[in-house]
Amino acid sequence: MMIEDAVIVITGASSGMGEAAARYLAARGAKLVLGARNDGKLRTIVKEIRAAGGDATCRATDVVSVQDNQDLAAHAVDTFGRLDVFVANAGSMPIGPMDALSVDDWNMMVDVNVKGVLWGIAAALPIFRRQKAGHFIAVASTAARKIVPNMAVYAGTKAAVVAICEGLRQETAGELRVTTLLPGYTATNFADHIRDDRLREQITAAGDFAMSPEAIAAAIANAIEQPSEVNIGELVVRPSAQA
Numbered sequence: 155m156m157i158e159d160a161v162i163v164i165t166g167a168s169s170g171m172g173e174a175a176a177r178y179l180a181a182r183g184a185k186l187v188l189g190a191r192n193d194g195k196l197r198t199i200v201k202e203i204r205a206a207g208g209d210a211t212c213r214a215t216d217v218v219s220v221q222d223n224q225d226l227a228a229h230a231v232d233t234f235g236r237l238d239v240f241v242a243n244a245g246s247m248p249i250g251p252m253d254a255l256s257v258d259d260w261n262m263m264v265d266v267n268v269k270g271v272l273w274g275i276a277a278a279l280p281i282f283r284r285q286k287a288g289h290f291i292a293v294a295s296t297a298a299r300k301i302v303p304n305m306a307v308y309a310g311t312k313a314a315v316v317a318i319c320e321g322l323r324q325e326t327a328g329e330l331r332v333t334t335l336l337p338g339y340t341a342t343n344f345a346d347h348i349r350d351d352r353l354r355e356q357i358t359a360a361g362d363f364a365m366s367p368e369a370i371a372a373a374i375a376n377a378i379e380q381p382s383e384v385n386i387g388e389l390v391v392r393p394s395a396q397a
C-alpha cells in the first residue's frame with residue numbers, strides 16, 4: 155500500500171513514538187488523524203505538520219473509552235472519507251515491583267494497554283470490513299517476550315496485545331492486515347511515569363543505548379508500504395546493543 159494519501163489514525167500521538175510516527179508519515183504524504191488526551195499538544199503537532207505541507211487533524215481521545223475510540227475512527231472517515239490504517243500506540247508504563255501492590259497502576263496498565271487496544275479494534279474493524287480493506291497496527295513491546303523484574307504487569311499487558319492481535323490477524327486473513335510491533339528500549343518520555351524514584355533513575359540510566367522513536371516510525375511505515383498481499387505480522391525492533 156502507498157503511504158501517500160493513506161488515512162492513518164494514531165493513538166498516543168501527543169509524544170514519543172506516536173508523535174514521531176505522525177510526523178514521519180505526514181512527511182511522506184499520509185493524511186494523519188491524531189488521538190491522545192493532551193489536546194493542546196495534539197493541536198500544536200497538527201499545526202506544525204500543516205506548516206510543513208502535510209495533512210493532519212486531531213481529536214482528544216482517552217483510549218480507555220470505547221466511545222472515544224469510535225469517535226476518533228469516525229473523525230477519520232468524516233474528514234478524509236475512509237480509514238486505511240489504525241495504529242493503537244497509546245500505552246502506560248508505571249512499572250514497579252509486585253510487592254508495592256500498586257493496584258491503581260495495574261488497573262491503569264490493563265485499561266490503557268489492553269482494553270485501549272481492544273476498543274481500537276472495535277472502532278476500526280467495522281469500518282475495515284465495510285471497506286473490505288484496512289490495516290490494524292498495535293504497539294506491544296519486547297517486554298512481552300523477555301520478562302524481567304518490576305515489569306510483570308506491564309509485560310502481561312503487552313503479551314495480551316500480542317495474543318489478541320495474532321488472533322485478529324488469523325480471523326481477518328485474506329481481507330485485512332494486522333501487525334504487532336514489539337519495540338525495544340526507545341528514547342521517549344515513558345520513564346517519567348515510573349513513580350519509584352530509584353527505579354526511574356535506574357531505567358533512565360540503562361537507556362544510554364536507546365534508539366530514537368524515528369526507528370519505530372520507520373518500522374510502522376515499512377509495515378504499511380508492503381504490497382497488499384504481504385502482511386508483516388510481527389516486527390521486533392530493538393537497539394542493536396539491547397541484549
Ligand SMILES: NC(=O)c1ccc[n+]([C@@H]2O[C@H](COP(=O)([O-])OP(=O)(O)OC[C@H]3O[C@@H](n4cnc5c(N)ncnc54)[C@H](OP(=O)(O)O)[C@@H]3O)[C@@H](O)[C@H]2O)c1
Binds near residue numbers: 167169338
Ligand atoms: N519507550 C520504550 O522504550 C517502549 C518500548 C516498548 C514499547 N513501548 C510502547 O510504545 C508506546 C508508546 O510509548 P512511548 O514510549 O512513545 O511513551 P510516551 O512518550 O510516554 O507516549 C505515550 C503516549 O500514550 C498516550 N496515552 C497514555 N495514556 C493514554 C490514554 N489513556 N488515552 C490516550 N492516550 C494515552 C500519551 O498521550 P496523553 O498523555 O496525551 O494521553 C502519549 O502520547 C506505548 O504503548 C509503550 O508501551 C515503549
